[in-house]
Amino acid sequence: MPKPPSRRSKATSPASTDSTSAASSVNEDISQQVDPSSATITVSAVEVTELTQEEQSDRLYLERKVERAFFEAGKALIELRDRRLCRSTHKTFDEYCLDRFGYNRSRSYQLVDAAVVVDNLQKCPQIVDILPTAEGQVRPMTKLEPQEQQEAWLRAVELAGGKVLTGRIVKDVVQRIMERTQVPNTYQLGEVCQILAKDNPELRGKGGCWAIVSAVNDFSCSVRMWDGEYAVGLQHLKSFNYLPQECQQMQVICDRINRVYSGGLEESVQGFLESLGKLKRAYLTGLEEKVLSLLEVEIKD
Template identity: 35%
Template sequence: MNYNSTPLALVSEREFVATESSSGDDFNRFTPEEAASGEILAPLSPEEQRDRHLLELKVRQAFYQTGKALAQLRERRLYRSTHRTFEAYCQARFGFSRRYSDYLIAATVVIENLQQMRTNRSQNQPHEPEQFDENNVSALQARILPTKLEQVKPLTSLKTANEQWQVWYQAIEAANGKVPSGRIVNEIVAQLKKKPLVLAQHDWQVGDVFTLVNLEGQQRKYNGCCCIAKELTDSTVTVEVHDATMSVKLENLNEIASSDDKRQLPQTLRRVRRLREIESLDRGAENLLKDLSKRTNLTPVEEGLLSWIENYYRVTE
């Protein structure tokens, strides 16, 4: 999957209208400032109404910026001066559990995938009408993006950007052209997963690499870890991670798109697994190896640290 890292673009006024409603009447329905009793406290001008709704949209989409920031903190390990793990850092600094932090980071990827699919659709339909009205619902729906984390969570379990887009588009249709609730999105994802999941043999072979997502129970600690596929049995796959071999469902496998990562990752996991077999492994080495098990590729510094540990314990190819 190609993870576009371009920040979410600012939403234009027209796109905002498309995001919040499928018609001008629905947009006007939100315009008065009303107290609980229905009394109009202070009428807003049309310009103020638009500004208010645009600002409210930014507040509702704050989860995206939070997820982007967390992703950089984790990727660059900027927590290392005060905390041993990213999980401890998030809990201490923000009160976030590791699961919630992972959801926020995964949600940014989904948003960017939806953005990219929307861009591709627009490029493939250069003559799409610009007026958003009841006769142009498809064009309007193509511009709607999630506004809450609850709407995105179910989409993080889908493996490809195309699946995420298809489910999101169906959810918009189910919500009559408006922003769908998290419940609607979750129901559509659940229906999709009830269908037989078949991984074509020509698309899968022993040795392919993936990252693990949406694992639950005792396997939850492996979310985000890289794995190597070893055997396909009906709707499950036996995989190797850095310290175990286990069976997971097909929807728990997130495809790694980069050909360079696909080449490097199996070798990295083998090296990590060899080191993990050492009984007297130092806790510093153990923590580093656990972190490296979630990297699809190694930086020069990470490669150097891994080589140093191998030399220290005299473990070589």
């Protein structure tokens, strides 16, 4: 009778033994680990050094530069415009700003107007340390008189209560002031008016000049003068009460003067054009007509 096959013991390799031992060791380590929710994480403290006196001074200086960036830009544009420093390369200031800075007419004059307002605010002792930090804060105030601008800014700062002073806050304050002093605008397109500069720094040197209304707004008019276009408050205008035909004559004269002014002629010509810009009559004399015609020929050549 044959013998049943004998059972041989299964050999266990050393690698298998080591693997089993390692697994047991891992399980044992996991079982002995502390609950993660009660674990303590050690964070090394990083010492923050205080600013030195010189660093504090530098920080304040740099912050002021950031805050005054729009103001400095506006001041520079005013000088570039008033001194006509772009006349060698561009016919008009508007073209120059667009080519050199990418500013359209609206943006250029927003910065110019803002600089005029900030200059006015700096005259008020109560405002020295709380000047605007962005052009958008200033824009609504350009419609007000200098004294009203100071009043509006102080009121807006008070309403902000130490928080960020937004353009919306300023706009609301300005609106209330304008409603308080609202005067109906009765001027018409094409009407010829005299400029009353009073205490408006933007109109410095323009007092007594004539201007032609090109747009009628709620509280101001856009007017064309011998050297460009301006936004002027109603309180700075006085109608000459010219007849319609006389207004048309002045429109033609204004167009002719503007073309010569933009022609890039010598600075000496500017004095003559400025004298025409202060005429108190709706016509040119024979000599004035001859000189202006000669200048028109020059810019064509």
